[in-house]
Amino acid sequence: MSGSAPRTLFDKIWDSHVVERLPDGTCILYIDRHLVHEVTSPQAFEGLRLAGRKLRRPDLTIAVADHNIPTKGPRTANEIQEEDSRIQVQTLEANVKAFGVPYIPILDVRQGIVHIIGPELGLSLPGTTIVCGDSHTSTHGALGALAFGIGTSEVEHVMATQTLLQSPAKNLRIDVSGTLGLGCSAKDIVLAIIGKITTAGGTGHVIEFTGDTIRALDMAGRMTVSNMSIEAGAKAGLIAPDQTTFDYIKGREYAPKGEDFERAVAYWKTLPTDAGARFDTEVFLSSADIAPMVTWGTTPGQVIPVTGVVPNPMDEPDEGKRAQLQRMLDYMALKPGQRMTDVPVDVIFIGSCTNGRIEDIRAAAQVAKGRKVADGVQALVVPGSGQVKKQAEDEGLDRILLEAGFEWRDPCCSMCLGMNPDKLTPGQRSASTSNRNFEGRQGIGGRTHLVSPAMAAAAAVTGKFTDVRQLG
């Protein structure tokens, strides 16, 4: 590259991964890291087998089982009760063996949700391309990587070629400035962003999150923000690497060591967006406008401050949209004008790749400490990985939570989606730290409200949505 025209972080990563530009502009893009899980890989392995192909770079690939794994009781592949889940995990274990793919066994302390363990193990690094057959691969963008979800055919394509056929995305900058208010967290920031730009606001774009509010977040918070970029429809959500990023990476299992680390940092420092680089779209938010948020509808874009009331579909001029809002309210069993703080909850879920890190569990434990889960409420805390679980136990967080009446589970996706034994039953209402409130996402007929870990814990101890700032 001549380096003349100023480029964005995304442009730089993109340019450095183009293997070849085809005549029509499509690029063969090199992939540095391929993460594999049990749900979206079986058909890809099968495709390789049928075509007599092997993995080009198993050493850039790592597999883990997460979606189907039970969070209590026996949990190895052969012990999973439900047949379909068992077969899917057994199939992954057979495939990684047959194709020589590095695999983290279920009982290994490093096992966990794929998007938690990538950064945790030092496998997700700035300036790299990272893909996984999973939309929340956007999480790894928090480290300044171009990370995005792909379908199973593309999983097979990466396995066979270590590349993808891609066209460049547009650049969208989302700038958040100001000091975040008391009781607000990264989750509230990203919910506020999606509320503002809508669930399709990022379609066709890669987001770069900028601004002093973002810069002030720790890596866990940054990952929460990047994680939900996909809920705004974006292909990926990047945050420029800085000292916070380098400090986080240093010393992790697979991270470069010693002199290599210094060389890597020198390179990573060249990545941030150049002054004067052009973004196709820019959006600005002020932290002053961000409160503890809660979703009321069935997309993450239907979000209001916890102090707000359920909107009235009659205020929507477009007939089609009005009908949809009404459908959402019917599904969620909410009434226009109802105060969110009057809505009772049945189940609390603290976990997932959005909020299953140690910092999230600390935030929940801080609210739970010395309080009790309200009568009739079930509250699950599910660490995102074995290492998160161990650290929480070392810090005594498990005891605080257990004493307050929360359940302390083994790591996995759990109640983020209804693929394992942790599910809502029809009509149950949850306060969930996960990322999707789609109809049936947490179980058939389940009603999901997305919140931060502190807000989830506050709802657990009061039995209804509660402004965590009022709990003191």
Add this chain to the structure above:
Amino acid sequence: MDKFTTLTGIAAPLPMQNVDTDKVIPARFLKTIKRTGLGVHLFDAMRYNNDGSENPEFVLNQEPFRKAEILIAHENFGCGSSREHAPWALLDFGIRCIIAPDFADIFFNNSFKNGILPVRLPRAVCDQLIEDSKLGGNARVTVDLERQVVVRPNGDEIPFEIDPFRKNLMLNGLDDIGQTLQHGTAIDGYEAGKKQSQPWLPTIAA
């Protein structure tokens, strides 16, 4: 992958925005290790009542739309998860083309890989096609990929855009892995260069 050249078929109206992939196929049906057989679970929550019987209100349970090969929807179709089970379920049901104002990116990509053509047309045109579908069995729509037109039941032709690379793969039913493997030397070269410039990038032993 089957070729996609011209398709003439029944077009079913699904006038909804943000049809997410959990709606197309709920998570509990993702526990399969195959690509086929998902058609019966397509749009499960809308298509079946709680007791498992068919919901007669849902369009795909009505004649002639049970045999629909084209789906017409509103904005942001296929948002949510990366699950390729969504296009697999659509394909298994018999849908080969979806027409909507816009699509979520991953779903859009996944469709092409499975020989399903996603066609972007303005909302007003989608609404017109939805109106046309009230003609029932006479509402046959033609999607001509070669000429890049959708033909309404009354013969009106509506042009659409598609990128030439994808068009070519679809028209010829080409396997894009095979295509990329022809660039093996370029990939070798890229890897060699990277080993020089970023020797610190971690690899993992199996």
